[in-house]
Amino acid sequence: xxxxxxxxxxxxxxxxxxxxxxxxxxxxxxxxxxxxxxxxxxxxxxxxxxxxxxxxxxxxxxxxxxxxxxxxxxxxxxxxxxxx
Amino acid sequence: xxxxxxxxxxxxxxxxxxxxxxxxxxxxxxxxxxxxxxxxxxxxxxxxxxxxxxxxxxxxxxxxxxxxxxxxxxxxxxxxxxxxxxxxxxxxxxxxxxxxxxxxxxxxxxxxxxxxxxxxxxxxxxxxxxxxxxxxxxxxxxxxxxxxxxxxxxxxxxxxxxxxxxxxxxxxxxxxxxxxxxxxxxxxxxxxxxxxxxxxxxxxxxxxxxxxxxxxxxxxxxxxxxxxxxxxxxxxxxxxxxxxxxxxxxxxxxxxxxxxxxxxxxxxxxxxxxxxxxxxxxxxxxxxxxxxxxxxxxxxxxxxxxxxxxxxxxxxxxxxxxxxxxxxxxxxxxxxxxxxxxxxxxxxxxxxxxxxxxxxxxxxxxxxxxxxxxxxxxxxxxxxxxxxxxxxxxxxxxxxxxxxxxxxxxxxxxx
Numbered sequence: 499x500x501x502x503x504x505x506x507x508x509x510x511x512x513x514x515x516x517x518x519x520x521x522x523x524x525x526x527x528x529x530x531x532x533x534x535x536x537x538x539x540x541x542x543x544x545x546x547x548x549x550x551x552x553x554x555x556x557x558x559x560x561x562x563x564x565x566x567x568x569x570x571x572x573x574x575x576x577x578x579x580x581x582x
Numbered sequence: 583x584x585x586x587x588x589x590x591x592x593x594x595x596x597x598x599x600x601x602x603x604x605x606x607x608x609x610x611x612x613x614x615x616x617x618x619x620x621x622x623x624x625x626x627x628x629x630x631x632x633x634x635x636x637x638x639x640x641x642x643x644x645x646x647x648x649x650x651x652x653x654x655x656x657x658x659x660x661x662x663x664x665x666x667x668x669x670x671x672x673x674x675x676x677x678x679x680x681x682x683x684x685x686x687x688x689x690x691x692x693x694x695x696x697x698x699x700x701x702x703x704x705x706x707x708x709x710x711x712x713x714x715x716x717x718x719x720x721x722x723x724x725x726x727x728x729x730x731x732x733x734x735x736x737x738x739x740x741x742x743x744x745x746x747x748x749x750x751x752x753x754x755x756x757x758x759x760x761x762x763x764x765x766x767x768x769x770x771x772x773x774x775x776x777x778x779x780x781x782x783x784x785x786x787x788x789x790x791x792x793x794x795x796x797x798x799x800x801x802x803x804x805x806x807x808x809x810x811x812x813x814x815x816x817x818x819x820x821x822x823x824x825x826x827x828x829x830x831x832x833x834x835x836x837x838x839x840x841x842x843x844x845x846x847x848x849x850x851x852x853x854x855x856x857x858x859x860x861x862x863x864x865x866x867x868x869x870x871x872x873x874x875x876x877x878x879x880x881x882x883x884x885x886x887x888x889x890x891x892x893x894x895x896x897x898x899x900x901x902x903x904x905x906x907x908x909x910x911x912x913x914x915x916x917x918x919x920x921x922x923x924x925x926x927x928x929x930x931x932x933x934x935x936x937x938x939x940x941x942x943x944x945x946x947x948x949x950x951x952x953x954x955x956x957x958x959x960x961x962x963x964x965x966x967x968x969x970x971x972x973x974x975x976x977x978x979x980x981x982x983x984x985x986x987x988x989x990x991x992x993x994x995x996x997x
Contacts, residue, residue, distance in 0.1 A: 517649055534650050541716040549712075 504551075504573050508566070511546045515539065525567040533566075551577050590759045591995055593836040594673025594824035595936045596665035596773075599923050600636035600817050604668060608933070609940050612948035613968050617801040617922050619815050625781050632788045634800040635779045636817025636924025647734060654717040655730055656695030661820035661929070662727035662775035663734050669771060670735055673824035673836055677735050686739030686767045687732045688758045689822070690750030690774040692928035692982065693783065694724035694743070700782045727775050731822075739767045745928070746847075747982030748888070750774045751821055752931030752990055756845035758825050768830045773822030773932035784816055790855050792892055804925075805952035806889035806918035807896045807963045814890040817924030821932030823939075832997070840939045841995045843975075844877065846870025850985025856894050857981060861902030867987035868906045868977065875991040877975060879907045882914060882991070884947055884976040886938040889918025890925055895981060900958045915971050917964045921951040931980035935990060938978045942994050947971055 509523035516539050522532075529535040535543065540563070544555040547569075553576040555563075563569050597604065600618025601611035611618070618636045627633040643652035643660040646667050652660055666687070670677070677685050699722050705713040720726065725743035732741040740761065746753040751774025758772035778787075787793050794813040796803035804815040831838055848870065850863035857864065872879060888899055896918075904911050919937050926933055941947050946968050953965040962969075975993045982988075 517653065534648070536650070538654070538715075538717040539650070545712060545716075 499577055501570055501574055504570050507550060508547065508569060508573070511543060511550065515543050515546060523566055525565070525570060527566045528564060529566065547573060553577055588763045588765060589828035590762045590825055590842045591828045591831050592823050592839045592842060592939055593826050593831050594669040594671070594675065595839065595939060596668025596672065596822045597933055597936050598638055598641060598661040598665050599819040599926065599933055600638055601922055603641055605936055608936065612919055612922055612937060613946060615922065615949050615951045615966065617804070617951060618817070619800045619803055619924050621800060622779065624779055627781070627784065630781065630784055630788060632784050632793045632795055633797045634803055634815060635784065636815055636926070637779050638818045651730070654715065655721050655726060656698045656777065657818070658691060658695055658775045658777040659727040659730050661777065661818070662689050662773065662822065663730050665773060665775070665820040665822035666731040666735065666771050669822040669824045675769060675824055675836070677737055681768065682736055682738045684739055684768040685737040686761060686770045687728045687737050687741035688744055688754040688770060688772045689728040689731055690744040690746065690754035690928050691724050691727060692745065692747045692750050692776050693778050695722050695726055696778060696783055697780050698722050700780055731771060735771065737771065746986035746988060747984055748925065748927055748930055749980035749982040749986040749988040750928035750931065751933065752935065752978065752980035752988040753847060755823060755825065755842065755932060755935060756847060756988055756990055759842045759845055762825055762827050769824060769826045771822055772825055773820060774928040774930065775820035776927035776929050777818040778927050779816055779818045787816060792855060794891065802952050804891045804921050806887065806891045806921050806950055807900060807957045808953045809955040809957060811891045811893060811896065814892050814920065815924035817926045819923070819926040819929045819933055821929050821936050823932065823935060838995045840942050840992045842990060843993050844871040844875030844991030846874060847988045850987065852985050855983050857898045858985065859898065861898040861905070863985055863987040864899060864902040864979070864981050865905050867989040868902065868979065871977065871989040871991045877991065880910045881975050882907070882977050883971060883973040884941055885914055885916045886934045886976065886978040887916050887918045888979045888981045889920055889950065891920060896957055899979065899981065900961060903961070912960045912962065915947045915962050915964050915969055917948050918950045919948055921953065931978065931988065935978050938976045938992060941973050942976055942992060945970055945972055947973070
């Protein structure tokens with residue numbers, strides 16, 4: 499799965515859950531400062547990510563995810579490990 | 583007599599109702615005798631015995647809060663945030679570092695976020711717990727509205743919910759008054775909110791035989807104190823008021839709308855839904871509020887009645903007013919705004935206090951519409967048309983399921 503593809507899927511999840519336009523979900527965007535995604539919304543998003551990509555996100559990892567790019571890397575790493 | 587020295591005044595008001603999304607629109611509708619009751623649009627009610635309600639229409643939460651907030655709170659809390667924001671703006675109250683810890687929030691609710699509880703339960707059944715949003719546990723608490731209002735206004739004094747069924751809004755204002763009198767805080771944002779127009783609430787309340795089934799004639803379904811009444815009409819909304827210590831309000835040059843002078847609260851301890859047949863709790867709540875105000879019954883110029891349009895409430899309330907006010911009762915204009923708004927449950931007391939204060943300010947008593955054949959023909963239920971009266975002292979009653987009774991007395995403010 500290409501990173502571009504993961505980004506498109508992730509942006510769609512973010513749009514569905516918090517209503518942020520797909521175009522604003524760019525790799526360099528900061529989840530909290532740029533996209534207004536608070537900690538509880540992030541939990542909600544990561545549950546959807548798990549359902550979509552089969553990538554679980556333990557709390558200690560979720561706490562370190564600050565940007566869209568960090569989320570994409572996390573998904574890419576674990577999805578390519580064959581979980582999805 | 584008053585156990586505490588501080589006087590408490592109202593400096594701002596806000597309202598989200600089925601007949602208007604601001605105090606002015608709400609008030610204009612009441613004076614025009616406009617009903618906010620219609621066929622239920624929020625969900626498919628075709629399988630329910632009751633298909634009408636007083637819904638809040640045209641409300642845009644994003645006018646009051648970002649979508650990141652509105653998406654994760656129930657409508658009842660959205661209504662509360664909106665009403666509270668209106669009230670604080672009206673009061674020109676600036677909450678900043680200097681006073682934040684002296685400002686508190688009490689938002690009453692009878693049922694709270696029932697819509698979210700219902701949809702969450704269905705999700706749990708259908709998709710399991712992973713379908714539940716992580717914010718749901720906070721958003722399904724009955725104090726969620728108070729928390730959101732405190733957050734929105736950055737008020738860091740005490741906050742919470744008072745839940746006394748249909749008396750919740752009145753209880754919240756009364757308890758907020760006490761907190762200011764005691765000196766706990768200098769200002770409170772107090773009121774009530776509910777959005778019980780859900781299939782669960784309509785279904786269960788219909789089963790308790792409390793709702794009107796006049797589905798084919800919604801505008802005439804809510805008819806307090808009329809002999810042809812057949813139950814109340816469920817409605818949604820919120821009311822909020824800014825209460826302040828009179829001296830701090832004067833110091834900051836706030837617009838003072840009225841003084842809250844009396845509060846009385848009692849319980850019937852009699853039945854889950856029916857009032858005490860002799861209205862003992864209602865009578866005692868009214869008397870306690872008068873005693874608290876240090877006023878005789880003869881001083882009261884107007885009563886904003888609970889007036890739900892159920893057979894039992896209205897008969898009991900009229901008889902209780904007779905008992906408390908004696909010979910003076912027929913001289914008092916008694917209005918039931920639920921004839922137009924429907925019954926907004928935990929919001930009702932706050933919304934009706936807004937109307938009561940408007941009456942003090944304008945000398946106009948809103949009508950009780952649909953009161954064609956009054957329960958007690960000698961009492962003045964202000965049928966059909968508003969009336970002008972010189973009102974210096976007014977009483978607002980709220981009597982809830984489970985026998986919760988609360989009464990407030992307000993008066994024109996004089997320094």
